Amino acid sequence: MAVPWQQALEQLRRRYGRAPEPRGATALERALVVIAQRQSAASAAQLIEQLRRADLLDLHALAETSAAELAELLPGAARGKLARRLGDFARSVVDESAGSLEEFFALETTALRGRLQRIAGLGPETIELLLLVAGGRPVVPISTACHRVGVRHGWLTPGEDRETLRAELASPGLESADDCYQFHAWLQRVGQEFCRAEPLCGECPLRDLLPAGGPWELE
Secondary structure (H helix, E strand, O other), X not given: OOOOHHHHHHHHHHHHOXXXXXXXXXXXXXXXHHHHOOOOHHHHHXXXXXXXXXXXXXXXXXXXXXXXXHHOOOOOOOHHHHHHHHHHHHHHHHHHHOOOXXXXXXXXXXXXXXXXXXXXXXXXXXXXXXXHHHOOOOOOOOOHHHHHHHHHOOOOOOOOOHHHHHHHHOOOOOOOHHHHHHHHHHHHHHHHHOOOOOOOHHHOOOHHHXXXXXXXXXX
């Protein structure tokens, strides 16, 4: 089933207004926040400030810092893995485009995905978020919550692989990265507030877009 982009966007915009902007003032800050999976404004600001104080908001400096040194600056039990991910990302940009994030994200989309997939710890949703909020690509990341909404509305097919799901969500109805970001953020809210394990379809802002026979089963 084709996704009724314009109807969905209009109904979500009426319910939620404009979604909060991505965390981070620059493309690099947004990329690091996404890789670190900092969901709240406070945790994102803390990460950026820690790196700024250490003069590591620079891809060359970040690439040259050992994982052990970087881990000392980061909070949490998984800081060692996070330090390796941040360092690997920085080294990828330095190796691929001499440290130019703009040139790195200017790579052809398939090649760029392939480059990011080589970084241990970056899953499909994280990679799509990087393409969207740091690279400005018009893609819709598919989180678990977004997937539930898509399947129940008949927009996505249960059990399909990521490449097929991406193709199903590709549409000229979402031409700009901003529309894609807003749509993704709103779908996240719908998935968390209404499209739970036991859905609350009667209160959902997208209830008018459900299939005629009611929501599809997730599996």
